[in-house]
Amino acid sequence: MSDSKHTVKQDQDVIKQHNKQLVLDVIRTRRPISRSEISKITEMSATSVGRIVGELAEEGLVRETSLTSTGVGRKAVMLDIEPGGRYTIGIDIQKKRIVIGLMDFSEQLITAKELKHTSLESSSEETIVLMAGTVLGLLEERKIPASKVAGIGIGTPGVIDYEGGVVQFSSTLGWREVPLAGKIEESTGIRTVIDNDLKVKILGEYLFGAAKGSDKTVLINVGTGIGSSLIINGDIFRGGSNSAGELGHMTINPHGNLCECGKRGCLQTYIDESALLTEARKVRGIGEIGELFAAVRANEPWAVEIIDRAALHIAVTINNIVCLYNPDTVILSGDLVEEFGEILEWLDRHCSVVVWEPFRDSFQVIASQLHGRSIVLGAGALALHQVTHN
Amino acid sequence: MSDSKHTVKQDQDVIKQHNKQLVLDVIRTRRPISRSEISKITEMSATSVGRIVGELAEEGLVRETSLTSTGVGRKAVMLDIEPGGRYTIGIDIQKKRIVIGLMDFSEQLITAKELKHTSLESSSEETIVLMAGTVLGLLEERKIPASKVAGIGIGTPGVIDYEGGVVQFSSTLGWREVPLAGKIEESTGIRTVIDNDLKVKILGEYLFGAAKGSDKTVLINVGTGIGSSLIINGDIFRGGSNSAGELGHMTINPHGNLCECGKRGCLQTYIDESALLTEARKVRGIGEIGELFAAVRANEPWAVEIIDRAALHIAVTINNIVCLYNPDTVILSGDLVEEFGEILEWLDRHCSVVVWEPFRDSFQVIASQLHGRSIVLGAGALALHQVTHN
Numbered sequence: 001m002s003d004s005k006h007t008v009k010q011d012q013d014v015i016k017q018h019n020k021q022l023v024l025d026v027i028r029t030r031r032p033i034s035r036s037e038i039s040k041i042t043e044m045s046a047t048s049v050g051r052i053v054g055e056l057a058e059e060g061l062v063r064e065t066s067l068t069s070t071g072v073g074r075k076a077v078m079l080d081i082e083p084g085g086r087y088t089i090g091i092d093i094q095k096k097r098i099v100i101g102l103m104d105f106s107e108q109l110i111t112a113k114e115l116k117h118t119s120l121e122s123s124s125e126e127t128i129v130l131m132a133g134t135v136l137g138l139l140e141e142r143k144i145p146a147s148k149v150a151g152i153g154i155g156t157p158g159v160i161d162y163e164g165g166v167v168q169f170s171s172t173l174g175w176r177e178v179p180l181a182g183k184i185e186e187s188t189g190i191r192t193v194i195d196n197d198l199k200v201k202i203l204g205e206y207l208f209g210a211a212k213g214s215d216k217t218v219l220i221n222v223g224t225g226i227g228s229s230l231i232i233n234g235d236i237f238r239g240g241s242n243s244a245g246e247l248g249h250m251t252i253n254p255h256g257n258l259c260e261c262g263k264r265g266c267l268q269t270y271i272d273e274s275a276l277l278t279e280a281r282k283v284r285g286i287g288e289i290g291e292l293f294a295a296v297r298a299n300e301p302w303a304v305e306i307i308d309r310a311a312l313h314i315a316v317t318i319n320n321i322v323c324l325y326n327p328d329t330v331i332l333s334g335d336l337v338e339e340f341g342e343i344l345e346w347l348d349r350h351c352s353v354v355v356w357e358p359f360r361d362s363f364q365v366i367a368s369q370l371h372g373r374s375i376v377l378g379a380g381a382l383a384l385h386q387v388t389h390n
Numbered sequence: 391m392s393d394s395k396h397t398v399k400q401d402q403d404v405i406k407q408h409n410k411q412l413v414l415d416v417i418r419t420r421r422p423i424s425r426s427e428i429s430k431i432t433e434m435s436a437t438s439v440g441r442i443v444g445e446l447a448e449e450g451l452v453r454e455t456s457l458t459s460t461g462v463g464r465k466a467v468m469l470d471i472e473p474g475g476r477y478t479i480g481i482d483i484q485k486k487r488i489v490i491g492l493m494d495f496s497e498q499l500i501t502a503k504e505l506k507h508t509s510l511e512s513s514s515e516e517t518i519v520l521m522a523g524t525v526l527g528l529l530e531e532r533k534i535p536a537s538k539v540a541g542i543g544i545g546t547p548g549v550i551d552y553e554g555g556v557v558q559f560s561s562t563l564g565w566r567e568v569p570l571a572g573k574i575e576e577s578t579g580i581r582t583v584i585d586n587d588l589k590v591k592i593l594g595e596y597l598f599g600a601a602k603g604s605d606k607t608v609l610i611n612v613g614t615g616i617g618s619s620l621i622i623n624g625d626i627f628r629g630g631s632n633s634a635g636e637l638g639h640m641t642i643n644p645h646g647n648l649c650e651c652g653k654r655g656c657l658q659t660y661i662d663e664s665a666l667l668t669e670a671r672k673v674r675g676i677g678e679i680g681e682l683f684a685a686v687r688a689n690e691p692w693a694v695e696i697i698d699r700a701a702l703h704i705a706v707t708i709n710n711i712v713c714l715y716n717p718d719t720v721i722l723s724g725d726l727v728e729e730f731g732e733i734l735e736w737l738d739r740h741c742s743v744v745v746w747e748p749f750r751d752s753f754q755v756i757a758s759q760l761h762g763r764s765i766v767l768g769a770g771a772l773a774l775h776q777v778t779h780n
Contacts, residue, residue: 159748169748216630228714232629239622239716240606241752246713249746251706253643263744316641323636324618324714326629354653356639358549358559362631 019044023052024061032065032078053079061085061105081106086150089135089190090380092197093156095172095224098127100134101376102142105150107208107384112376113138124167124178132187152184152192153383155200155375157225159243162195172225193386197375198229198245199236201368204378205331206231209369214329218321219368220247222314223334226268230325248272250320252313270313273335279306293340310336311343315350322359333368341367409434413442414451418496422455422468443469451475451495471496476540479525479580480770482587483546485562485614488517490524491766492532497598497774502766503528514557514568522577542574542582543773545590545765547615549633552585562615583776587765588619588635589626591758594768595721596621599759604719608711609758610637612704613724616658620715638662640710642703660703663725669696683730700726701733705740712749723758731757 019042026038039049056062063082083104092099101112113134117127139146158170165181167173181192202211202219211217211231220228226248230237237244248268249261256265257275269275273289280292283302295303318330337343344367351365368374409432416428429439446452453472473494482489491502503524507517529536548560555571557563574582592601592609601607601621610618616638620627627634638658639651646655647665659665663679670682673692685693708720727733734757741755758764 232627237622240718241716243749243752244714244716246716246746246749250710250713251744254702254706254744261746263746266746312644316644320640320710321714323640324634324711326631326634326636328630354641354644356636356651356653356656359633359636362633 019048020052020055023049024056027056027062027079028081031080034076034078036076038079059085083108085148086384087139087144087148088150088380088383089138089152090376090378090383091131091135091152091154092375092379093127093131093154093173094197095157098131098134099372099376100131100138101373101380102138102144103377103380107377107381109373109377111138111142112373124173124175124180127173128180128183128187132184135184135188135190146189149190151383151386152188152190153200153379153381153386154180154184154192154194155197155379155382156180156194157197157227159241160194160196162193162199162242165192165194167194191383191386193383195236195379195382196227196229196242198227199238199242200378200382201333201374202229202231202331202378203236203381204370204374204376205333205368206234207381208377209374210331210366211329216325216327217329217331218325218327219331219333220314220317220321221334222271222332222336223338224273225334226272228321230327247317247321250317252316267313267317271310271317271336276306276310276336289335290339296340296342307340307343308346311346312350312354314343315347315354318347318351318365319355319359322363323356326359326362328363330363330365331368332365333371333374337367338371409438410442410445413439414446417446417452417469418471421470424466424468426466428469449475473498475538476774477529477534477538478540478770478773479528479542480766480768480773481521481525481542481544482765482769483517483521483544483563484587485547488521488524489762489766490521490528491763491770492528492534493767493770497767497771499763499767501528501532502763514563514565514570517563518568518570518573518577522574525574525578525580536579539580541773541776542578542580543590543769543771543776544570544574544582544584545587545769545772546570546584547587547617549631550584550586552583552589552632555582555584557584581773581776583773585626585769585772586617586619586632588617589628589632590768590772591723591764592619592621592721592768593626593771594760594764594766595723595758596624597771598767599764600721600756601719606715606717607719607721608715608717609721609723610704610707610711611724612661612722612726613728614663615724616662618711620717637707637711640707642706657703657707661700661707661726666696666700666726679725680729686730686732697730697733698736701736702740702744704733705737705744708737708741708755709745709749712753713746716749716752718753720753720755721758722755723761723764727757728761 022042023038026041027033035049039046060082062079065078065080083106086105088103090101096118098115098117099112102110104110156167157172159168161168167175167178167180169176181194184192198219198221205211215233217231218228228245228247249266251265252267252270253265257269258264259266259269276292280286286292292303296307412432413428416431417423425439429436450472452469455468455470473496476495478493480491486508488505488507489502492500494500546557547562549558551558557565557568557570559566571582571584588609588611595601605623607621608618618635618637639656641655642657642660643655647659648654649656649659666682670676676682682693686697
């Protein structure tokens, strides 16, 4: 008997917590909004909505705004998020730079700091100290107490145990089994979540950028790293061990180029930045990828040939991903797309040949809209979600 | 006010219906089971469990079985499914045959009828009449009233609108926009659901066969058709328009063989039955695929070469699917695997080379266990699930 009583009690707490979360989510997504509209949407009683809004206001998360006419002459008090009620930190770790962003409760990016660093020259310990110090400095500078920070979210390339907060393996960073979330939490006192950078990136595009309004979206990243991620019905698709979407080592041709992984014909040997540079350097001693793009723009045949072959293989990849995932939107991101936007036209031409006909009109291809900021914004959103829903 | 009262009333009905379903599911999956064990698992009161069990018994779905000792000397009445309480029909439509199976409420296959037919020689109307007639005949023969049949489930190759019950396009059957579910319902008076055959097949393997206990499972079918399906956390992965998993037209080589779809290097041009036959016939005038397998078993080099190349491309496909879906289990099915089981060893050898190293130990490859019956069983389960959960 006491057992079942305990269960009922617990259930009530769970329901109360759920209802509070629901009201906060409704305000966040439909602000400004009146109490009666919240009642209508949530099907909760006016009394309950009133109590919950009171609690949220007391916690500094929600505020009343101006009176607004509701159409029939009556005026209602509208509710909005209190932007300064909570903050989140989003961190984007890449090979050569780290970007740390501060978002307010309305998920606006207030400020971002870019740290030049080279993961290959500094250990994971040094990198962690650098990040934690920068976060604390940023909060100090803005006079934001750590208690007002809902969480830190980090997007990082590699195989990530996002439940355990561990970077299991990242060839980009040269890290193995780094307990990143725990270390950052220890140094800052702020709850921290981590995930694979492309999973965080698609979350950013889904919430704030190119994928708004689509919920069957694939993101394909082509640059120094090759990868993909998928959002389906609002959830990040993870596969068995959070490693779904590892595009770079899909086999394009079993008798093709040898890859650094030891097998032949991996996609990344056809389209990633180092593959394009290796090809280009057979013809001309160029330094950076930008020089290749310049040569294409100057219509030099060897450069056009290199980019055209890459575009063909990206189009093939789009076909293969569309066949397996059947998305309605494909977002392209990464340096190749962001620094050489003309590639979209080339892709369009190749796709009209290599995409299987029944799928040809089933999806749109668009470029990332948030560019350098999608991981920071997505990581912040991940932190906010994890904290407010757990 | 009346609105909110209505909502509360509705919620109570929903909860009651949900609880009844829950009790039935617990009995189905853990039978035989006592009332008190059901209470413990569901956290429902003894009174509620007693009432629900009473209702289920009255509807002929559940029965009491023998008394069993519960360990401390007391004896409890155990509950079990009434196998004859409900029946389901599962139908597997392929190019050259249709299999219609009758399952009881414990999901045992009682009987199955195989109809030789050639879809290319008969219209969809004729095929529908044939199927509906056979279903009614089967029920007549077994003296089962249609009212005791929970539903008909159908698995069929092609692009299926499973919500609308329409075969949108099936190149295997030569059908376009056939409202299959509605037509069968009309002719039999029994509620009917349809889905893509491989999605139904993986459901069968997940519930009854090779994928029991795994819930991140991919099925790859290699035979007259090429395709795949995925179950993740118990749900069939559908993609944007129920077309996820269309493996056959993934591009293996953009400069490869021309496919019937008009593009180059589609996977099916390397591994499907007609591709293997076309190759074999360049060397010898064989009729059926079995003759190719016989030649391999006789160690004839040309035949070994054909199957070895197919095995390489299937291994490449396993790698590509594992990279994108990250499953823990890969089930292989279809004629090639079922009629030439030796291929598994060849695949093992190729996979050890072409699967990306970090994924190599992350999944197991197994052969379908239900062979010719997985679609029938899966279709029956689909029908039962749709009917009992809606």
